[in-house]
Amino acid sequence: MEERYKPKKIEEKWQRIWEEGKSFQVSENSRLPKYYLLEMFPYPSGQIHMGHVRNYSIGDVVARYKRMRGFNVLHPMGWDAFGLPAENAAIERGVHPSIWTEENIIYMRNQLKRMGLSYDWEREVATCNPEYYKWNQWIFLKLYERGLAYKKISSVNWCSSCETVLANEQVIDGLCWRCDTPVAPKELEQWFFKITAYAEELLQDLDQLAGWPEKVLLMQRNWIGRSEGAEFDLPVGGRRDLKVRVFTTRPDTVFGMAYAVLAPEHPLVDRLLDGSGERAEVERFRAEVLKQSEQERTAEDRPKRGLRLSARVVNPFNGAQIPLFIADYVLMTYGTGAIMAVPGEDQRDWDFAKVHGLDIIETVRRPQGWTGEAYTGDGIKINSGFLDGLAVADAKRRAIDWLVERGIGEATVNYRLRDWGISRQRYWGTPIPILYCEGCGIVPVPESELPVELPQDVPFTGKGGSPLLESQRFLSASCPKCGKPARRDTDTMDTFVDSSWYFLRYLSPKLDSAPFDPDKAGYWMAVDQYIGGVEHAVMHLLYARFFTKVLRDLGLTKVGEPFTNLLTQGMVCKETYRCGEHGWLFPGEMIGSEKEGWRCPQCGRAAEQGRVEKMSKSKKNIVDPEELITAYGADTARLFTLFAAPPEKDLEWSAQGVEGAYRFLTRLWRFVAQHRKALASASSDLNPTELSQNIRDLRRLIHRTIKKVTDDIEGRFHFNTAIAAVMELLNALSLSVKDEAIWKDGAPLIKAGVEAIVVLLYPFVPHMASELWENLGHQRGLEEIRWPAYSLEALEEERLLIVVQVDGRVRGKITVPPDASKEFIEAEALADPKVKGFLRGKEVRRVIQVPRRLVNIVSEG
């Protein structure tokens, strides 16, 4: 064994051994219980970043740990390979998206392999391969057959100069990111998946997900946004043929209705106009509203803008004619696109009524001393006709009954969740398998003709709509029904479609007769542990849950929830530097020094140290994992990211922290190298003669460390504290080996301690642990070794330290035998000289004991 730790050499060695030995390939044919571990697959952007290093290091700990616990672990990896950056690279650098993507995958796969991650690479998938996206198309057709895929008009961000659709991130302050032209909405007919058909089930089933973080469940619940209420019609004054259907969650407040509001886009608005003057005003108002984002329109701190129409509507409950408005704070996408407004009991309506000088009628008695504006709490109904005297909940029911009896309304459940728009006017995605025939209309591409492949020969200009429109070969087809010429749909699918079922494709990645093998899904599903960034807490996870339910209803899998346990990891952050004039600076490009201060290379002015932010290219605070691995090795990179913070918290990058992780590994290496010979001759049995106190303490520490590391990995993924415990054990062993007496009687224990460290560290730093294990004389690799057990007997404390408080403040400490009685401990505590001092002249009122920990003596009432 070499004296020096050479990570490059040993990491290459073990990676080769794992690869040649196919150590991590798994099949369904195992007597062991299955464990499906999944990490969110990366977008192949070019290089892995620290977020990936963190995500996959966490995952690999779990994978290797679970194998040691005797599970048949499926741990796959693949590529979320469709997306905008590839198309941007094509536009900016003239590389074809498929080539750019393929090169990135090759490079990044190599980087992941150099991290020593225990994937079954035989199962790798890339969503941009026709063998994969064929099944996106197949699933689309199944959804279409079931009425779960449909077309409707919706608006997109349109740059009139580039004549193209922009993604939200390509719109900067309302302007096109390429040409600074103001972006305007444009109405297009687009494909939607009817996720709302599953809204109730998606909500209900959250209750089954005990293994998900509470905050994610809450975010999903709020996103789905179920609200119960009523829908009913308001007749338009003097227009027998017209009525406005409104949705409200507060049917009990109908007697407080001061006015009604339509969304400016509401189709009924045009039919309510009186003359060209009003039409022009409405057009002007609509144009203003269109400039605002939905977020701006609904912001509670902005003035609510509205336009009063000449038409009036009738409150069916009391026959009152009330004003009708169009206003920005009512959205066409929620409810019926129209509301009744009750300023007394709704703050938005209250704000609006104040601005427009409208009546405010209170319909719920305010509590004593109420000073607020709109009152949304419970109470007794007033000013409400037949509802007077009822509580809010009863009044809601009575009001709905009243509506139902007269046939003008009904109880409804409304969701904030909207259908999922999947159309994208782009090239680098899955083509939507639909044809348009002049005679037959919309015709799905027959299954037998899938996949509809992306054509290679298209220009990438960033202008003029989807590149697919430029390919005649792609565009023209013949109608499968009548054989006449037909035109292909040129939209491609949202990339969230790809990632909504990839975890199923891993189960049979090469199958060409179905998206996945139902038998294999029966064995592997659901995913036992899913690990990825918090930023996916709502959308990706909701879409994947939706797809799983649809695939279940298609009879392909039995599970209704894809991910049993979820770990959402925090982001990787680092400090930033910027120049007042030239913006963000790379630490490496600054001039000057740490002592005299860093300066901007362009203007020489002092660089301000900005705050710690999420690593991103734009803020120039990225650290390339490649350099890290080259300089220190994969084990150090892994150890640092796992030790610096618990997984769910943000991780702050620290060059010194990396240095520290490396130093620990070096120290461990040196320790084993120095004592290897002595350890080799140590027997593995302890001398049965009486052990000294020091040796008994060391034995307890070893077992306590095994327990601590086990509990930290198993229960809560707190790898930082697990590693800290191992460090403590190494510190203790380092002291022990200096003690002749311990060597004499306890050599086997030192050996057991070193081996425990190596085995416990294997999930974290597998290369180093494997190399040390081999050097300790073991023939079988750690892949075949079981996780160590601890002995309860060895954990037994020989004496307990009890803290003694007087009136809640620590005043003394006593040591007692572990089986000491309450009475004994109380007597000892009261007898402690320091405690006595604090009790002098005071009366003991009561004594509180926490078993094995603490005594609190309360002296005054």
Add this chain to the structure above:
RNA sequence: GCCCGGAUGGUGGAAUUGGUAGACACACGGGACUUAAAAUCCCGAGGAGCCGCAAGGCUCCGUGCCAGUUCGAGUCUGGCUCCGGGCACCA
């Protein structure tokens, strides 16, 4: 704006169920080794103050801010401040 989180020494963090705040590590300071430096090893340390020649001992304050519950609060409750994630075409 709305929804969801977070804040603990000079720094990252620990304290798992309301019971010794600061484990482990980094940075720092001191010492050993060395001709010297690096590396390594050992020691110290939350802040303020007090007692003592010294070793050492003692007191108060302290987990973003303000209240509250409790014998006891980093942990629970209410109200704030600041920072971050998501908000439906980034993935």
